[in-house]
Amino acid sequence: MNSLSQFLSLSDANVRYVVIGCVLLGISSGLMGVYTLLRKRALIGDAIAHAVLPGICIAFMLSGVRNTWVLFAGAVVTGSLAVYLVDLITRRSRLKPDAAIALVLSVFFGAGILLLTIIQSSGNAAQSGLDKFLFGKAAAMLPEDLWLFGVVLLLVVLVLLTGYKDFKLLAFDKGYAQSQGIPVKALEMVLSTLTVLTVATGIQAVGVVLMSSLLIAPAAASRYWTHRLSGMLILSAILATLGAYIGAFISYTKPGMPTGPWIVVVLSCITLASMLLAPNQGVIARYLQRRKHRNKILQENILKAFFHLGEKKNNQALAFGMEVLRQQRDMPVARLKSGLRQLVRQGSLLDTNEGYQLTRSGLEAATRVVRLHRLWELYLSRHLNIAPDHVHEDAEGIEHLITPELERELELLLDSPGIDPHDSQIPYTQKDRNR
Amino acid sequence: MIQHVDNPIIEVHDLTVSYDKKPVLWNVDFTIPAGALVGIIGPNGAGKSTLIKAMMGLLPLSSGYTELFGKKLNDVRKRVSYVPQRESVDWDFPASVMDIALMGRYGQRGLFNRITAEDRSIARQALEEVHMLEFANRQIGQLSGGQQQRVFLARALAQQADLYFMDEPFAGVDAATEGAIIELLKELKSQGKTILVVHHDLQSAADYFDWIVLLNTRLVASGPVKEVLTPTLLQETYGGKLSLLAQVGDIASSKGVGTRE
Known part of the structure; x- marks a missing residue:
């Protein structure tokens, strides 16, 4: 030291x-x-x-x-x-x-x-x-x-x-x-x-x-952290200072170590770290976003399975075990378990002796996903002239993407429809009707 | 059908523009009356964008000149506003919506001079007019195509010009934005401003504009919309390029001499 x-x-x-x-x-x-x-x-x-x-x-x-x-x-x-x-x-x-x-x-x-x-x-x-x-x-x-x-x-x-x-x-x-x-x-x-x-x-x-990396690396790194030109200039200058300082120090610690290449190596590390760690645009942030969305899809698919099971029995207050759920919608046991755990934790499901049961907020969320699915199916068949037996796969993906604003637009366009192209009810909870 | 007007706000005189010695606009010559909402219409590659860039002095001319307000462009720059094609810039640039609108004030303020509070309030007002004020602090890369186009319009509005050149403002925008833009253009017209719009949709042209310039590497027609949008003239515009003209252009380019030397 x-x-x-x-x-x-x-x-x-x-x-x-x-x-x-x-x-x-x-x-x-x-x-x-x-x-x-x-x-x-x-x-x-x-x-x-x-x-x-x-x-x-x-x-x-x-x-x-x-x-x-x-x-x-x-x-x-x-x-x-x-x-x-x-x-x-x-x-x-x-x-x-x-x-x-x-x-x-x-x-x-x-x-x-x-x-x-x-x-x-x-x-x-x-x-x-x-x-x-x-x-x-x-x-x-x-x-x-x-x-x-x-x-x-x-x-x-x-x-x-x-x-x-x-x-x-x-x-x-x-x-x-x-x-x-x-x-x-x-x-x-x-x-x-x-x-x-x-x-x-x-x-x-x-x-x-x-030389060109001394020119480009600090600027490229700073772009990840700010959306302002002034911010980019200031940050780029700071990162370059940091790179120069650390690089000079490393070369100082051991005799014969070249300063310039070390500065470039440090700056490259700073740039790489920025690419990985930056909020929103960084590789890691993007990975987390994707994972979050995948989790959301998993949860919504499980809730949908509950809704479909309850719909068949005409009772959404029933509890179902893992086996019944997997018969309704095939998914790996580990995924299903993790999804159920998440849903219990956020209060969408109750873990009872007879199995898992939708809570009130869980039922609302499940109803919403099924509704979006059926609305999209109807939209595809009515406005894009796609045959009813071809719309399901598409709706499976889109249902997880539709925002409340788009949902309202869909309802308006379809004139608040009652049933989907497969003659299933488009479901609403009491809370939805009160909107 | 080329109708000339007295006291034109724009006079394009015998304009020829070449890329790499090959003429892409031949001897274009027309006048535009003040207060008109003008559509410049023609097929792909007709030279529509080239025409307005040439009129704004952004391209070297092989021959001819443009007069705006009866004067040379350099004397009236502050009264002229340009909306380039949306794709001509990189929207990943680190700037906010407000930054872009403020750029409309840069030319008025002059080189090296700072933006003032007045400029800010003008830019805010311009954003308000295109319904983008609520996005003032948003990074431009996060905007939709239609919103980007509105920001470009706001920048042009912030210049508070009397003459507007717009390159394909309706390209790739949603229906709501298209409606908002055309409302805005009509509002500008009612304030006595003159607007030239490069446009490629024939169907809406009759509703949007009151003066039409038909172009296909040469001027086919220029006049009031009813007299210009006729089947004969449209056939002449869209019926393909004049092959003799294109061939001479190719020869000029391959000999490296141009047509005006």
């Missing part, structure tokens, strides 16, 4: 640079990633990341020094060129955007690797560290790097705040924005430029290859 407190206090200057640097980068990419994601430009982000490599190499070859600002300028030039070329190819040729992006990405990256090889074989002493741009090397961050990251972050925040409403409209509905006289082209250029700046700084930490 000693290492943790040392890390958290940022007392070591090296740790301080790495953590502050990664957090600054993370916030910029978290914010720009939201717009990249919403404008469906995720692949462009990847293309930019790969395209900055030749720029860095050329800047180094021309200047002969490994100066942050010089390399950054080179990165921005080729990154912007890549965006422009993707746009040009898409507009002027038959290639679709995905092909144009793939083409630009591979050509630029190939050129970058080529230049890198040339630099390395030239034996320039200052070249040491240039290959770190491939996978990033956060541990090599210098104070002047932090200044650069800070300036880029400040620019991103200022521009996004100033044009918040206009960028929002641009991302949602470009055609409409244009029709309102908003300078769409200029705004798009601003966003592209900011993305290029962000990517060009971000590769310092995570490198060319992993």
Whole structure:
């Protein structure tokens, strides 16, 4: 735990640079990633990341020094060129955007690797560290790097705040924005430029290859938790900070652990966790919803069996055992048992010595399901001209879905009918009639 | 049958629009009187949406121009409102119904300026008019197709424009929404506004509109509904594309030169 407190206090200057640097980068990419994601430009982000490599190499070859600002300028030039070329190819040729992006990405990256090889074989002493741009090397961050990251972050925040409403409209509905006289082209250029700046700084930490995940992962994760653009921006920035912080810590605990890849791994875990755990949209939430509905179907089917048995005997106050119920409606014993237990617990059934018996609320629920079933059968045969012997299966599914509003609409449409296509009574309890 | 009017609110002059050098609208030329409820009608691929996009300056023109209120579009943008096709946007965008209605105020407010309380009350009123105020805080992804269309209409209403261009507002909406929309259009008309609607259902066209533009890559007719919706003109519109026109268009595209160079 000693290492943790040392890390958290940022007392070591090296740790301080790495953590502050990664957090600054993370916030910029978290914010720009939201717009990249919403404008469906995720692949462009990847293309930019790969395209900055030749720029860095050329800047180094021309200047002969490994100066942050010089390399950054080179990165921005080729990154912007890549965006422009993707746009040009898409507009002027038959290639679709995905092909144009793939083409630009591979050509630029190939050129970058080529230049890198040339630099390395030239034996320039200052070249040491240039290959770190491939996978990033956060541990090599210098104070002047932090200044650069800070300036880029400040620019991103200022521009996004100033044009918040206009960028929002641009991302949602470009055609409409244009029709309102908003300078769409200029705004798009601003966003592209900011993305290029962000990517060009971000590769310092995570490198060319992993940069697009720094851009996309926080934004994708945040989308699961909020339905507001502002919320998404704030959350994406927070998640990116968290990822950068934790990633930097993990790499700090063991010597030789790379920072950038760890940041990406942490961010990927955050995204995965969001996909699983998010309310409503998450995988687990959806599974629970489905299970809840399946349980509801089970309960309603059991109640229906009670109703049918009682209907035959003309007495809904009778108690029935498991065997009789299974003869009425075949279902696995375990399922039936669990369903009966649930129904007893919620007060729809009474567990008596002679068997299970509908309570008053149970009878109401059972009546409702049977009524919906028969109403739907009638609707199918009357309005869709489906033969009476073909409507039952359909109604078995639909009866569990119909809401009270739809039920009223059905009754109105069918003119409060008395009997279904099989000449069975469409049942109502006293409470239903009092509605 | 192309009836021109004096002092038109819209004048489309010799408009040609091409995609990839291939003309999809040929020499379209018509005028629209102020206060009309206009249906733009024609078969699939007739260029109906292209026409209104071109009139709104959203597409490059091969030739011709459009004048609105007797002026260039850029001088009267604030008086013109556009309702794009519902499918043209991603409804999973993180925004509420109110957010979308407020977007109708963005252009009026101007670049970088903030939305005011007045804008909010105008947007609320617009939502009220399309019966969507109770859903103001709902995430747009949770709306039905008809509700999404109403939100788009509310956004256009919030612009408080005098001229409306609507691209297929009746496509894929329920009967209740269709009824509500047509009521709204008639209400706008009674306030003296002019509305152009891209529409593809011939049956309802006669009831909904009082001026019809028939289109099939070229202008077939433009005039009062009774004079335009005749069997002859409809046959001309829906009887298939003029094959010579289509062939020349294909050649222009394959040579990469266009028809106006």
